Amino acid sequence: MLRIYGRFALRRTGQAIVVVVLAYLFTFVVISILPGDPVTSTLRNPDNGFTEDDIARIVAYYGLDQPWYVQLGSSLGRFVVGDLGVSLRSNLPVGTLVFDALGSTLSLAAAALLVAIVLAVVIAYGTQFLPPRFGQGVLRSLPSLFLSVPNFVIGLLLIHVFAFGLGLFSMIDTETPWGTFFAAVALGIPVSAQLAEVLIASLDHESRQEYVAVARSRGLRSGALFLRHLAKPSALPTVTVLALIVGELLGGALITEAIFGRVGIGTLVESAVASQDLPVLQAVVSLAAVVFVVVNLVADLAYPLLDPRVSVGPSGRPAVSASREDPAPLLREEVGIV
């Protein structure tokens, strides 16, 4: 059993490394097949009045006149020894740029995750214990509403009401507690929808189980019932979804940071994409891939350990022992985790 698990863990880890390398290569290819390069675009601004000779000499300084495989080779060579190179846009070291931006994004993502979890739990709890006439239907449709309203609309609304209207935070100094809170709300609302969906589904499933009827018949109150009996089994699939949500947060941070004028990884990516700043993009994409892959890896490796009913089958994939019925894998299928 342990040997099977070890092999499963090893394979999963190997796959994770391949994904990161592929992400790095993919970024290079995508940016390379785009027309033009950031240096030439800037120099060709007609306001500059440069001749093509002027431009060619500067482009040569950046090595952008080399064939693609030479550029890829030297960038990989640097990457392997941990040198992330220099930004083509700002001429500043990529490592410094990423490190400076990381703190802001981490605090935003953490706050947004917290907002999302609180919202999801409140909504899910409500769907179980509110009488159907008193808004249970509304609560059940909230997640799809949250998913359909674009992130930037929520952001703009929050800014206009709370920054310009009530003056709780200002657009000039965005990293204040209030500023971070409202940005986190804008980012957390769509994320909470996914969590709430899964939580509602598994609560529905669990509350149909016999033990719940037994507990209710013993006169257990809703709150206690939720905490003592429903919360734990329903949390398991939610943990899985959390891994996916890390991706959501990374993607959503890009828009949220742009709207709220925060300087983080999102805005760094945005300016790097706009200016085809390959070294910065490769660093950020690799970092994002590492985070995403590690979180999912941890979730995958932890799953068989967390839930005794899930074992690693001969295929090296978590499988359900046939004797027991378990909602989690079904849910994993449902949310598209295969």
Added chain:
Amino acid sequence: MTIRTRPRRRLLGVASALTVGAILLSGCGAASTAAPSADATPKPGGDLVFLIDSLGATWIPNNSSISSYQGNIWGHLTDKLVYVDAEGALSPWIAESWDENADKTQFTLHLKEGVTFSDGTPLDAAAVVANIDIWAKGRPDEGINRIGLFPSANYQGAEAVDATTVTVSFSAPTLSFIPTLAYHGSILLSPTTLALPADQQADLTNDIGSGPFTVEKVADGDSVVLKKRDDYDWGPEAIGHDGPAYLDTITYKQVAEPSLRTASVESGQAQVAYNASPQDLDALKGEGLTVETPRYLGFVNGYALNTTVAPFDDVRVRQAVQHGIDRDEILSTVYTEDWHAAESLIQSTVPEATDRSADFAYDPDEAASLLDAAGWVKGADGVRTKDGQKLSFTLYPNPYLQASQSVDELVDQQLTTLGFEVNLETYDVPTYGQKVIGNAAVPATEITRSFVDVGTVAGVLTSQKKGDEDWFKVGTSDATLNDLATRIATATDRDARAAVADELQGYVLDQGYFVPLTQIVQRVYVQAPDVSGVTYNGLAYAYYLDAWLND
């Protein structure tokens, strides 16, 4: 996992209605101060917040000084040798005076004494020589550009005669040298900064100037905070301001979303918003904000027509385009009353500009008869043809110019009624650079460029010299144009040159080589009413040396 069954569009509509509602609500709380009275006395102190779309890319001075964004900041960190006002008049700044020899190949600059960079280094002749050298040549092998409009081709060298005297020599008459010293690329930096490698110059805190403000804090891609320099006392004479600036600090904060920039000014969280969209300006004025639309010196916005491709190889078709465009409709549809129709191929603020608007006035009947005379006949579909060929061409909106696409869409409509078939191809900056710039088959190139000296025009007309841009693809085939370009380029007398410039404007427009549209406003400033004393130079940048805040 979630099936999105809800109609997104309706939700979006609701959301945007809510957003608009919120904006209106928050607008009610906006501070509305009365405009300051004319005799208001300046008061020292105060912090000005300037919201900008972008803080540009690198901070290497030579590579960023002419950026429309970073130029705002360089203008406060550094001084120039010569000042140019909004009408193109030159006046002393760090250079107190200058002499030139008879054939305009050698110039002597006499520097103001006692000027220092903020690191304490004197701004003396040696420092000026180091600056002129790097403007002229750059260090391209180290990634440092030269200054594009500097007359580098004829530059022979600069020399420090004594601590306050510099001589600069050229191999041919160079009337454009002195005006170039006032150009936004010609910023004076400490020799210490100039000696640094590119990646250290890219850190703004290493870039030491002699200007009224110094760098206090930089957050890459977010904000730059400038602090007043207390011992500053050498502002441009033309501004008439002695001593240091009134403002304590200026904060340039990047806010990419235009509506957020202007809403911040309305709500009193900032004093200036850069580059609002023209459609919003009237509403902002209604809110009591000031809108400044300074025009830089340079070419107007218009099309340089390629005389080697059909249908523009026929002068009558080129003239038909000139007369077929209704500039008033462009102004009233795309812009506001703050914009002006073009009167020539150069902006009216250039001293040598002459009003030639009659040569290309809107006249659809004239345009139609020109096309008839050229043998283009309207078909059943309304498109003119000749020998089985359609009267058709492609326009590429200039991505470096705001509102270019809206203007081109309108031109498309106007020319279509005349019987043209106009195709619009819109590209982003990198694609435009690859497909349009330098492509000899592009029929019409949309121009936007600033310059400080009319001599610049000589370099774009023909292909007589290396580096000439040959906008109309006439090469050296037009003897009259060759002659005009040469006479402008080699002039040694400004008054005589002005007469040549007048002749040249008439000839280029008469031949239909250039189709003027509107005078360019590249920089729009939306300002809170409590800001006073802002000046705008010939490059249309706001200058806050003499500015103060009334409470």
